[in-house]
Amino acid sequence: CRKKEQQLREEKERELRKMQEVLDQQKKAEKEAQEEKTNNQNDDNNGDDEEDDLLDDFFSEVEKATEKPKPTKKSEPDEEATNRIKTQLNDLGTSQSQIDRLLQVNYEWKNLNPFYVLDIPHTIDDDSIISARYRALSLLVHPDKCLDDPVRAKTAFEQVRKAMNQMNDVDKRKHVRALIEEGMKQGKRAWKEECGKSSSENEAGLVQAQSKATMKIFAEIEQKRREIERRKRKFEQRERAQEDDEKKKETDERRFQKEWKEGERVDNRVGNWRDFQVGGKKKRTS
Numbered sequence: 001c002r003k004k005e006q007q008l009r010e011e012k013e014r015e016l017r018k019m020q021e022v023l024d025q026q027k028k029a030e031k032e033a034q035e036e037k038t039n040n041q042n043d044d045n046n047g048d049d050e051e052d053d054l055l056d057d058f059f060s061e062v063e064k065a066t067e068k069p070k071p072t073k074k075s076e077p078d079e080e081a082t083n084r085i086k087t088q089l090n091d092l093g094t095s096q097s098q099i100d101r102l103l104q105v106n107y108e109w110k111n112l113n114p115f116y117v118l119d120i121p122h123t124i125d126d127d128s129i130i131s132a133r134y135r136a137l138s139l140l141v142h143p144d145k146c147l148d149d150p151v152r153a154k155t156a157f158e159q160v161r162k163a164m165n166q167m168n169d170v171d172k173r174k175h176v177r178a179l180i181e182e183g184m185k186q187g188k189r190a191w192k193e194e195c196g197k198s199s200s201e202n203e204a205g206l207v208q209a210q211s212k213a214t215m216k217i218f219a220e221i222e223q224k225r226r227e228i229e230r231r232k233r234k235f236e237q238r239e240r241a242q243e244d245d246e247k248k249k250e251t252d253e254r255r256f257q258k259e260w261k262e263g264e265r266v267d268n269r270v271g272n273w274r275d276f277q278v279g280g281k282k283k284r285t286s
Contacts, residue, residue: 081132088136092119095140099149102141102156112218114176117163122180125173134164179221183214 092098115122118133137160146153166172187210195202
């Protein structure tokens with residue numbers, strides 16, 4: 001009996017364990033199913049968020065593309081430059097007066113001084129002022145602006161542009177300023193020697209004397225430059241002439257040699273023919 005009871009208890013325990021294992025498996029399966037469901041919901045939410053972000057980016061780009069650009073205001077430096085040019089235009093006067101000034105008698109010599117061309121004191125070294133003066137003067141004498149006298153306006157415009165090219169070179173500008181200072185010193189000395197004690201009462205004469213001395217210095221330098229250019233051209237022409245003479249001599253020598261050789265061959269052929277004739281006559285007579 002005891003054995004049967006023990007067997008029954010063992011069978012019941014085995015059944016209980018099996019039932020417990022089945023319950024545990026069911027719980028585990030339910031738990032996994034719940035986790036999978038939760039993960040799917042999160043993925044769906046993330047997908048919706050990504051789609052929302054893409055839509056937001058798309059609409060923001062459309063708004064940027066359709067947005068009208070706001071009008072930009074002129075910066076203060078641009079306004080200052082414009083005002084500076086207007087001031088220079090008021091100071092320069094009319095187009096006709098500037099063309100007449102730039103193309104007066106002996107203008108090629110007077111316009112050697114770029115400060116004179118731009119009509120500004122030589123003491124000015126501010127690039128902004130020099131640039132504004134150049135632009136204002138260019139506007140006045142530009143051929144497209146002076147339809148009544150385009151030919152003279154073009155010449156005047158070229159004089160202004162040439163002067164500005166010198167002013168853009170810092171070294172040339174310093175050299176020009178030094179020449180003007182020397183001309184003012186020489187003019188002042190000449191003015192004092194000419195006027196004597198009454199020199200202090202004639203300021204206009206001082207300005208004229210200094211201007212004359214300055215123009216003389218520029219003219220002397222230009223004359224030297226032209227003389228150097230003339231000598232250089234003459235030297236180059238002489239060299240080219242010598243080269244042409246040498247080439248001509250070589251050509252004549254080749255032509256002479258060619259003609260001499262052709263003449264020598266002809267003489268040889270004639271001589272051979274004569275010898276042949278003489279030899280043939282001797283044979284007949286013999």
